[in-house]
Amino acid sequence: MVWWLALCTLLLSYGAPRTLGGTIFWAQLVGDELHRASTDGNNAQLLLQWPQMDTPTALAVDASATQIYWAQAFGDQISRTQFTGVSVETLLEWPVVQGAVAIAVDSPRGKFYWAQTFGDRIYIANLDGSNPTMILEWPQLAEPTALAVDSVGGMIYWAQTSGDRIYRANLDGSNPALILEWPLLDDPVALAIDAQAGKLYWAQQVGDRILRADLNGANVETLLEWPEVDGPVGLAVDSADGALYWTQNFGDRIMRSDLNGNNAVTILEWPQLDSPVALAVTSRNIIVPVVSTWGLIIVTLSILCAGTILMRKPSINEN
Secondary structure, eight states, X not given: OHHHHHHHHHHHHHTSOEEOSOEEEEEETTTTEEEEEETTSOSOEEEEOTTSSOSEEEEEEEGGGXXXXXXXXXXXXXXXXXXXXXXXXXXXXXXXXXXXEEEEEEGGGTEEEEEETTTTEEEEEETTSXXXXXXXXXXXXXXXXXXXXXXXXXXXXXXXXXXXXXXXXXXXXXXXXXXXXXXXXXXXXXXXXXXXXXXXXXXETTTTEEEEEETTSOSOEEEEETTTOSSEEEEEEETTTTEEEEEETTTTEEEXXXXXXXXXXXXXXXXXXXXXEXXXXXXXXXXXXXXXXXXXXXXXXXXXXXXXXXXXSOOTTOO
């Protein structure tokens, strides 16, 4: 019986849940799907597909609540789900939301923001979608393409194609200020913030580049460009792991590099993803249960064996 228990323990430890590093999420137009994978590209999983998601445009993560938010063109909706893809909730829809192109979460304050092309506006709402409030509109912004929140510094940032500019403002929309414009950037499509290092990252399709600057717009650096970047559409920073991620149209790929742009590698590509449009990342671990078939067989036999032995064991009254 001892050797059965030892073997059972060994196989159970092999089949125990494995703790991964961070997690990346991406939305794609083909299949109208939401996927996730570990930050090395392994363990890719489909979480949602049509009709639960339809024409996604933006993603954002609330790591503290293990929820992911997305905006979609169909129905002009903003929805959320758990990291597992269960319990889908529609939080807001038309006419409050019209043409949402970017979304960002401020977890410490229990808020999320979205930028939309209709009326050239930025809104704020509670994480459950209640109390939606417009905080910025034209002419303070025009043709927005990307949005990011600095929860530490208490600022929101947005990029726009009109004038090729990046602005920032207080979280309530007050004191908007221009911090970057052409020719320092050209056709910005995605933003990400490393609040710990005080850096702002952006991707642009003109020149196929990823750049960064201080949060006030100073010290602009080009980190990556063609051929390592080709048709970027999404950008995310994992400060805890010191990594930068981006999606791109060419080759349908998700790429990763160090925060300074070094060591760029492809971690996912077609056919694992197809027409990606948005990207989000969290350093939070996800437990993935991995149990071997042989482990299940041996454990079952062990239970049966133990039961047989106990049934055959003489009772204390037998002599």
